[in-house]
Amino acid sequence: MKAKVIVLAIVSLMIIVGMSIQIIRLIGDGYAIPSAFMIIGMLGFGFYMMTRLKKVYPEMREGIPAEDERSRNVKHRSAGIAYFISLYGWLLLFAFQRFIEKDDLLLLGLAGMGLSFFVALLLTKRQRTGTG
Amino acid sequence: MKTRMKEYRAKHDLTQLDLAKVVGVRRETISFLEKGEYNPSLKMAVKISRYFGIGVEEMFLFEEDELD
Numbered sequence: 480m481k482a483k484v485i486v487l488a489i490v491s492l493m494i495i496v497g498m499s500i501q502i503i504r505l506i507g508d509g510y511a512i513p514s515a516f517m518i519i520g521m522l523g524f525g526f527y528m529m530t531r532l533k534k535v536y537p538e539m540r541e542g543i544p545a546e547d548e549r550s551r552n553v554k555h556r557s558a559g560i561a562y563f564i565s566l567y568g569w570l571l572l573f574a575f576q577r578f579i580e581k582d583d584l585l586l587l588g589l590a591g592m593g594l595s596f597f598v599a600l601l602l603t604k605r606q607r608t609g610t611g
Numbered sequence: 612m613k614t615r616m617k618e619y620r621a622k623h624d625l626t627q628l629d630l631a632k633v634v635g636v637r638r639e640t641i642s643f644l645e646k647g648e649y650n651p652s653l654k655m656a657v658k659i660s661r662y663f664g665i666g667v668e669e670m671f672l673f674e675e676d677e678l679d
Contacts, residue, residue, distance in 0.1 A: 538637075544635060548640070549643060607649070
């Protein structure tokens with residue numbers, strides 16, 4: 480489990496470094512608004528990961544797992560919901576592809592996928608779930 | 612589904628966190644189980660019931676129509 484936290488921390492760090500490089504490039508190319516969105520996204524992601532690690536690590540030291548049967552069920556259900564939302568999202572984006580540049584279309588689609596999973600996770604977290 | 616987990620937990624003077632540690636799940640899962648808002652896997656149900664020394668059917672109570 481400790482290895483899982485280390486991997487999570489390394490992946491998070493890589494995402495933040497990657498986003499920082501992209502932000503510097505965007506600012507260099509004069510794209511102020513997309514870079515501002517990316518900075519907000521990066522700060523949000525960093526804050527989320529910090530609070531998550533802060534919550535999970537002391538619990539893990541006490542012997543409480545970071546993930547269990549219920550949290551896995553919630554994640555699977557959210558992924559299913561997000562998959563369908565993403566399908567319709569991509570269809571919608573392709574319907575308007577004439578008016579959107581390819582790069583923006585990909586960025587919107589991928590960001591939408593991430594957002595739909597996050598929203599589905601928030602909604603499913605409090606719902607009645609189970610194996611039966 | 613109803614459970615008698617809260618009752619047995621109180622009898623054994625355990626907190627939700629203590630029980631979570633014993634069963635190997637998160638505290639939230641114990642809370643959801645006690646409220647009847649989570650149907651556990653058979654493995655988890657057996658683990659909890661065995662810890663309190665009773666049968667699964669004594670710990671987790673289903674109404675007839677819930678089994679249909």
